[in-house]
Structure formats: C-alpha cells, structure tokens
Amino acid sequence: MLTLLWGCSQIANLETNLHDTDANEIVALLRHNGIEAKKVTAKEGITLTVRELDVSRATDLMRAAGLPKRSLSNLGTVFKKEGMISTPLEERVRYIHALSQELEFTLQQFDHVVSARVHVVLPERIAPGEPIQPSSAAVFIKYTEPFDEDTNIPRITNLVASSIPGLSSIEGRMKVSVVLAPAGKVQTGIEWESVGPFMVQRESAAGLMWVMSLMAFVVFLALIAVALLLLNRLPAGKKLFAALALRFPRKAKVAT
Secondary structure, eight states, rough: OOHHHHHHHHEEEEEEEOOOHHHHHHHHHHHHTOOOOOEEETTTTTEEEEEEEHHHHHHHHHHHHHHOOOOOOOHHTTOOOOSSOOOOHHHHHHHHHHHHHHHHHHHSTTTTTEEEEEEEOEEEEEEEEEEEOOHHHHHHEEESSSHHHHHHHHHHHHHHHSTTTTTHHHHHHHHHEEEEEOOOOOOOOOOOOEETEEEEEHHHHHHHHHHHHHHHHHHHHHHHHHHHHHHHHHHHHHHHHHHHHSSSSHHHHOOO
C-alpha cells in the first residue's frame, strides 16, 4: 500500500510552454481516457503534469490525436517589419513559408483533420531562356474517422488551388496532389468520475456511492454500539441504564 501511494505521488511534466487552447484540448483528451492532468501556469506558458505511471499512455494518446498542434505563423508575423532590407530570394522564401502556414491552419479547421502540411512551389525560371516552371502544391492530411475522402479531397484541392497563384484553372488543380493518412487509433475513451478519493467509470459511480453510503451507515451503527458498551461499563453509565429500566419497565422485562 505504501509503495502504491509513493508511486501515485510521483509527478512528471508532460508538456511545457503550451498555449491555453492546446493545454485545454490535451487535458480534455487525457481526462476522457482516465488520466488526470493538471495545468501549471508560468511566464513561458502552461505546463501539464501527470503521474509518472501515466506518461507513456498519455504520450501515445496525444500523438494519435495530433496534440499539441504545431505552432503556425501567419502572413502578418512572417512579413513583420523589422527595419532590415530583404533580398528578393528571402522575400520569396518567406512568402512561400507564410502561404504554406496559412493553408495548413485553414485545413486544420476541417472536421476530423488532426494535422496538415502544405508544400508550395511557385512559378520560377530555373535558368535564362528556359520555360518557367509552373506552380504546384503537395498536401498531406492526417485524419481520424469518420472522414469522407470523396467529399473532402475535392474541397481541399479547390481550396489550395484557389489560394496559390497559377493554380486556379482546371489544369492548375491537376497540379495539386493530396495525400491522406489515417491517424493511429486511440483506445475507446472511458468516461471517468470522481467519487470521494476514487476515480471510477461513470457507470460504476452510482453503485460505489451506494456501497460507500451503506458502509458509512454500518460504521456509524458500530460506533454507537461501541459507545453504548463502553458507557455500560462506567458507573455513570450503569446508573443511566438503571434509570431507563425503571422509566420503561415493560421494555426492560421484554429485554430480560
């Protein structure tokens, strides 16, 4: 028992420097699967702590759910003025990066999309005199079931093609490739509920409450019986019982 209590008291950091949204999503996921996680707020962000015994399973659950989500930059952040003069190549690289990040953020708003990556190729002339390489895009989507591929692939293709210069035409849409990959299956979530110091399945909570109430009642009766027994051994208690016997003679006869 002492070993069990010692093991339960060991706390480990699961994730650090999290945004509040990511932290809440992870806490909800872990509690839904019977793992208690606590948030510790610091200047750098939020730290999540769990029992050391739960670190392995918590990590597997987070990986399958794609949490925490990768931090993405928007166009305003990437092209923030910092007083430095950028070369055309640097501007191009930053633009491609920002465009990819914006598309990834948008694609993650689709239902059941765990994570998304977008690789963009903009028109470029490799060497003087050679034809310009057309735009293209490659999209990777990690999803959880249910995910309707027949419905979502055309929507993803149209979204990406309409966002990248040179791909809005029918021919351009053919240069957008979409790769889908199912996320690892997460064990079926179990609803847990706190009953006093215990964490039990929600279906068992009512039964445990009834058993605990019955045990408390039995303990209460036992304490009363012990108190009466001790009181009967004391002189004052004997006088009290004798007075009660005189006051209720019929009950006293029945008791004898």
